[in-house]
Amino acid sequence: MSSGSSSYFRDGTAHPLAGRSVLQIVPDLDDGAAARTTIEIAAALTLVGANAFVAARGGSLVSELQARGGLFAPLPADAKNPLTMAINVERLARLIKAERIDLVHARSRASAWSAYAATRILKTPFVTSFESSYAVGGPLALRYNFVMTRGDAIIAGSAEAAHGAAHLNPAAKDKIHVILGGVDCRVFSPKSTPPARVQAVRRLWGAPPDARVALIALGPKPAGDCKAALDAIRMLAEQIRAESSDAAFDVSSLRVIIGAASATATEIKEIDAIVADSGLQDIVQRGDIVSDPAAALLAASVIMAQSSNPAAFASLALEAQAMGAPIIATTGGAAAETLLAPPEVEPSARTGWRAPTGDPGASAIALSEALSLGATARERLSLRGRAHVERRFAMELMWEQTLDAYAAGLDAVRKPTN
Structure with a gap:
């Protein structure tokens, strides 16, 4: 109706x-x-x-x-x-x-x-x-x-x-x-988010200007979501090291930020233990993403919004696309339904990626594709995402x-x- x-x-x-x-x-x-x-x-x-x-x-x-x-x-x-x-x-x-x-x-x-x-x-x-x-x-x-x-x-x-x-x-x-x-397209708008705010977020995260940043959003089960995301990142890191000079970028240029603001003290301890066991301590840290969420989305090279809860991250997926930020959502969840992605559309028409929960290999592939975007491809994805949200959401x-x-x-x- x-x-x-x-x-x-x-x-x-x-x-x-x-x-x-x-x-x-x-x-x-x-x-x-x-x-x-x-x-x-x-x-x-x-x-x-x-x-x-x-x-x-x-x-x-x-x-x-x-x-x-x-x-x-x-x-x-x-x-x-x-x-x-x-x-x-x-x-x-x-x-x-x-x-x-x-x-x-x-x-x-x-x-x-x-x-x-x-x-x-x-x-x-x-x-x-x-x-x-x-x-x-x-x-x-x-x-x-x-x-x-x-x-x-x-x-x-x-x-x-x-x-x-x-x-x-x-x-x-x-x-x-x-x-x-x-989503409020006036608040979540690249034009309304000055570069100084984005730079401030990256400085807060300790991310060098040339670093690629993977931002992990945590759902209702933060420890499980964190482990699944880090498993995918570890697989990608191993792949990059194996490819050596043929890789699109070096592992040392990758930074991983875990947004754990809503996690309890007990959940934060669990997350820190998962990070310690992952072998990725040198590139992973917890970071603030709620003080300036629009700037945080622009500061990230890719957002990993994957959760075992299918209702999680629908709002985040819309906000990310409104900001033109690459995002990976869980296949079958509400967030994934807001994205344009294969097989429904051609890869050239995508506004994000989908990967099944519990499949770190699929997440690693999506992560590699998103992090390997050149400046022109990233800008085209950004414009498509913004137009898609304005038209439908x-x-x-x-x-x-x-x-x-x-x-x-x-x-x-x-x-x-x-």
Whole structure:
């Protein structure tokens, strides 16, 4: 469904959600992909004249939500205790009635159970977000995850997630909307990122001006993701040493930066132990990539965004392409679906690389190709990536798609059942 919502953001045309009140429920508003997306949708709702409520435990981004027009409602939405979840049903029911909420969007499973009960009692339209990891697991896990297929509209984070939702609940098939995400192309823009910022990041990393930098992004299982990436880098290093003078570049010119800002103290110890065992200590170090993410993406020669979690790195893949940075994503994951790569397109049309998780050989090949790009080939890849994101994943398009899903949820409840 597409209502052409982007025109509503530009010219003030009355949107179907104008005057409506929408409640999003997210575990917390600390810095993270779910919280950021929640705030973006709150801003979009405000722009079309809707009231944008967000229920969450709290977090560092509450003030940003409010600055962009959102209304914060404290709720222990991250609670998984059955008693607290049951109490949340009554809390949400009171909130829905008091604020005359027209639609509720649950972005996590625990909160979805509470929201599902409250919305069924009050006959309020209900929307859920479904990730591909919800479609796997044992009988108890799948029963718990099943609530994410009970929405009047279901937002799937990837085509793979949509397939999983339909398999878990065939009756949900026609309610699914695939939305891969969006990126602010004004923030993530090479033209908006002065060379001085990029140079500052490289100095912080200790990377010489002529060094090739492989940036490793870590997912929900950082130790495993780190080991898989370093296995690929070790294979590439061995290949380069074997080729000697025929190699495209020397191992000594390679630097590997591990972005471990979100890792716990225990996970950092595990990562450091993996680095020590890898034999790559001379070229690998942990580095800051969150202080200036746009500059960090430009400072890297390639980004390795590979994870055993298929939902990981969708936002990072979009940001990297918007910056024109070469990126390697996990085959079959949400991030990979945002890329143009063979066999869907010719190699000359690629905007990134895909490699299966757990296959260091395939990752090493992709890494070698990305690091061996000449200046002209790198510039062409950069321009393709930027154009691809602007055409298909600009933030305004994600706003439009999500608000269309909300409108579909409202329509589904209004329609009489046969």
